[in-house]
Amino acid sequence: MYRLILLVLIPAVLGCLNADTNSCASFIKSQSATASPFCATFTQSTVTATTGLPAWATNCSQRPSLISKECSCYYTGTGSGGTEPTGTVPTGVTTTLPASSGVVTSSAPITVTASFDGGMKRYDRSTTVCEEQTETGEDDTIFILEDGATLSNVIIGPNQAEGVHCRGTCTLNNVWWSDVCEDALTLKQSSGTSYINGGGAFHAADKIIQFNGFGTVQVTGFYAQDYGKVVRSCGNCSGNGGARHIILTNLVQ
Numbered sequence: 001m002y003r004l005i006l007l008v009l010i011p012a013v014l015g016c017l018n019a020d021t022n023s024c025a026s027f028i029k030s031q032s033a034t035a036s037p038f039c040a041t042f043t044q045s046t047v048t049a050t051t052g053l054p055a056w057a058t059n060c061s062q063r064p065s066l067i068s069k070e071c072s073c074y075y076t077g078t079g080s081g082g083t084e085p086t087g088t089v090p091t092g093v094t095t096t097l098p099a100s101s102g103v104v105t106s107s108a109p110i111t112v113t114a115s116f117d118g119g120m121k122r123y124d125r126s127t128t129v130c131e132e133q134t135e136t137g138e139d140d141t142i143f144i145l146e147d148g149a150t151l152s153n154v155i156i157g158p159n160q161a162e163g164v165h166c167r168g169t170c171t172l173n174n175v176w177w178s179d180v181c182e183d184a185l186t187l188k189q190s191s192g193t194s195y196i197n198g199g200g201a202f203h204a205a206d207k208i209i210q211f212n213g214f215g216t217v218q219v220t221g222f223y224a225q226d227y228g229k230v231v232r233s234c235g236n237c238s239g240n241g242g243a244r245h246i247i248l249t250n251l252v253q
């Protein structure tokens with residue numbers, strides 16, 4: 001059975017609020033008979049309307065994003081102590097690594113300034129630079145995407161360390177990682193939205209997406225198998241403090 005997260009809209013800098021001091025967290029945590037079934041439904045689609053919310057939403061300032069986030073802390077997704085929704089795989093999400101149409105090895109990262117379509121070939125470094133969880137840098141990627149670049153139809157092999165780095169906003173279409181090393185994708189945009197459409201990642205000892213910049217990353221129809229976390233928000237990046245929004249839709253794990 002696949003676990004399916006249908007919606008998570010998280011201001012990732014905030015994390016879960018303190019249930020001892022925040023009325024929204026307190027209600028959702030303590031009133032499980034009311035909150036649990038509500039949360040299970042509420043997180044199944046994107047909710048932005050502030051009408052039609054239950055009376056107790058006053059405890060959450062009528063904010064759907066806050067309700068969604070606190071729900072995910074206690075009842076759904078990767079929050080603690082909850083059960084995760086199960087379901088069938090949504091149309092358009094692929095749950096197996098696509099066959100590669102060939103292999104390309106490179107001794108250095110490949111920089112993409114506009115767009116690059118890999119034709120479903122497997123791209124990898126010619127001499128392995130993967131040192132598992134040792135944090136390295138751009139030099140140990142296989143693709144570096146300049147601001148606004150698009151990378152499509154690529155399988156990334158196991159011999160790189162840092163997968164793809166986006167220097168600004170970027171779009172990834174149908175990009176796969178067969179065996180994530182340190183992480184799969186690092187986002188360094190200062191603002192704006194990056195899009196990850198389709199694709200998937202396997203065997204990430206820790207995280208798949210590392211969000212070091214600010215703005216929004218929108219992940220749609222992505223498959224993750226055998227990993228620590230799908231997205232990690234940087235905790236100690238220099239200049240930390242701006243908002244990071246992470247929107248996961250039809251993420252299958």
Ligand SMILES: *[C@@H]1O[C@H](CO)[C@@H](O)[C@H](O)[C@H]1NC(C)=O
Nearest residue numbers: 023026027030055056058059
């Ligand atoms: C707000 O939360 C408190 C404490 O959990 C609860 O007693 C109260 O009923 C909630 N407000 C509404 C309008 O439901």
Ligand SMILES: *[C@@H]1O[C@H](CO)[C@@H](O)[C@H](O)[C@H]1NC(C)=O
Nearest residue numbers: 134135234235236237238239
């Ligand atoms: C952030 O923490 C990691 C892991 O402890 C460390 O390797 C890295 O150097 C730190 N970065 C900064 C900017 O402090």
